[in-house]
Amino acid sequence: MNETFNIHEYDHYLIMFSGGKDSTASFLHLLDLGIPISKIELWHHLIDGKEHRFMDWECTEDYCRKFADAFLVPIYFSWKQGGFEGEMLRNNTPTKETYFETPDGLFHSGGKGKANTRFQFPQLSANLSQRWCSPYLKIDVAASAIVNQPRFNGKKVLVISGERAEESPSRKHYLFFETDRADNRNGRKKRHVDRCRIIHHWNEKRVWDIIAVYKIIVHPCYYLGYGRCSCKWCIFASPSQVATSFALSPKQGAKIAEYEKQFGKNIHPGIDLGSYSSKGLVYEGVFQFPSIAAQAISRNYLLPIFCDNWILPAGAYKSFHNH
Numbered sequence: 001m002n003e004t005f006n007i008h009e010y011d012h013y014l015i016m017f018s019g020g021k022d023s024t025a026s027f028l029h030l031l032d033l034g035i036p037i038s039k040i041e042l043w044h045h046l047i048d049g050k051e052h053r054f055m056d057w058e059c060t061e062d063y064c065r066k067f068a069d070a071f072l073v074p075i076y077f078s079w080k081q082g083g084f085e086g087e088m089l090r091n092n093t094p095t096k097e098t099y100f101e102t103p104d105g106l107f108h109s110g111g112k113g114k115a116n117t118r119f120q121f122p123q124l125s126a127n128l129s130q131r132w133c134s135p136y137l138k139i140d141v142a143a144s145a146i147v148n149q150p151r152f153n154g155k156k157v158l159v160i161s162g163e164r165a166e167e168s169p170s171r172k173h174y175l176f177f178e179t180d181r182a183d184n185r186n187g188r189k190k191r192h193v194d195r196c197r198i199i200h201h202w203n204e205k206r207v208w209d210i211i212a213v214y215k216i217i218v219h220p221c222y223y224l225g226y227g228r229c230s231c232k233w234c235i236f237a238s239p240s241q242v243a244t245s246f247a248l249s250p251k252q253g254a255k256i257a258e259y260e261k262q263f264g265k266n267i268h269p270g271i272d273l274g275s276y277s278s279k280g281l282v283y284e285g286v287f288q289f290p291s292i293a294a295q296a297i298s299r300n301y302l303l304p305i306f307c308d309n310w311i312l313p314a315g316a317y318k319s320f321h322n323h
């Protein structure tokens with residue numbers, strides 16, 4: 001912990017809000033710490049861009065919007081034009097523009113970089129230069145949206161993200177507090193930007209406990225049995241997660257499998273997506289809760305955000321890789 005860090009000293013609190021349990025807990029923790037809601041913004045990066053859905057859950061965008069509405073907190077979406085699929089299919093072209101919503105409307109930046117060719121899925125690696133989805137579709141998008149908004153110039157901004165040490169060996173080494181890459185405190189813009197991983201030291205129980213206290217209905221995927229609310233077809237998904245995603249969205253799965261053939265390279269080294277999926281079992285939640293399954297793959301989230309009788313979802317306490 002940085003000894004000079006005082007969480008109450010910022011003008012803006014930007015929560016990188018995926019719609020998953022950890023970013024939800026980070027937001028609720030800020031409320032518990034007494035940060036005025038008028039200074040908080042939720043920021044969600046649309047992995048697939050604005051139009052179609054290829055890798056991500058259909059309901060996530062609207063779930064995040066309804067969550068923000070329920071707390072009367074603003075939410076701003078940002079995305080790379082063409083999203084995951086567009087970036088994956090780059091063929092001697094620059095990466096596309098970043099679009100970002102702001103209080104003053106929609107803006108865009110970038111899209112004039114070096115030409116490059118991908119034609120492959122992100123590689124399963126902690127190295128972000130190979131696992132291109134996180135940097136190109138989230139980290140760079142956030143940084144671009146901060147540095148291109150003059151409203152942050154001369155202000156103190158705290159970026160909050162929900163990584164926790166217990167999630168993985170690489171996340172264990174992430175810092176609780178550091179200067180954010182969008183910082184310009186010594187430059188012309190005088191934009192002071194720090195990053196705080198506010199629940200870095202929390203265990204999963206503490207995450208579910210705060211969600212239970214606020215009686216939040218979490219993202220539908222958790223009730224189906226997914227342990228993490230990542231992309232529906234996350235490259236790190238276990239065989240059972242992929243089997244469940246195939247059961248929910250067979251056409252999407254077939255399209256991803258077709259791309260593996262086209263690229264001559266699988267997501268999971270040495271095994272195609274269909275064979276990988278056959279090593280797992282479809283989560284029972286899909287059969288037990290067909291209406292939640294339908295909700296998960298709908299662009300409109302119609303369930304409430306709060307409930308009276310909170311229950312722990314089936315996906316709680318599942319190790320990411322083993323179930």
Ligand code: SF4
Binds near residue numbers: 055122133231
């Ligand atoms: S959730 Fe998985 S597939 Fe989606 S951006 Fe993150 S690492 Fe990539």
